[in-house]
Amino acid sequence: MTDHDALLSAAEVAGLDLARAKAVLASDTHKDEVLDRHAQAKASGISAVPVYRINGEIIPGGSDAEFLKACGTVISQGRQARW
Numbered sequence: 888m889t890d891h892d893a894l895l896s897a898a899e900v901a902g903l904d905l906a907r908a909k910a911v912l913a914s915d916t917h918k919d920e921v922l923d924r925h926a927q928a929k930a931s932g933i934s935a936v937p938v939y940r941i942n943g944e945i946i947p948g949g950s951d952a953e954f955l956k957a958c959g960t961v962i963s964q965g966r967q968a969r970w
Contacts, residue, residue, distance in 0.1 A: 891912050894908070894912060895908055895909065895912070931945060935948070936948055937949065939955060939958075941958055941959050942959075942963065946958050
């Protein structure tokens with residue numbers, strides 16, 4: 888996400904210090920880490936958010952708590968999850 892207004896809005900909702908958030912967005916402080924994580928996600932087949940990873944399995948986002956709990960159970964039992 889590159890929309891600074893949206894990012895600042897999310898920071899505010901999360902209770903973060905807005906002055907610090909603005910300073911971080913105006914700098915390249917975390918640029919390398921963000922680009923690295925983006926590349927890792929892309930290499931893992933992640934193309935949208937939200938997404939969850941349970942025991943290395945990628946779970947599509949927008950799922951309710953019961954679905955995620957069921958996925959965790961399936962994966963922890965060593966079965967292949969099928970979405």
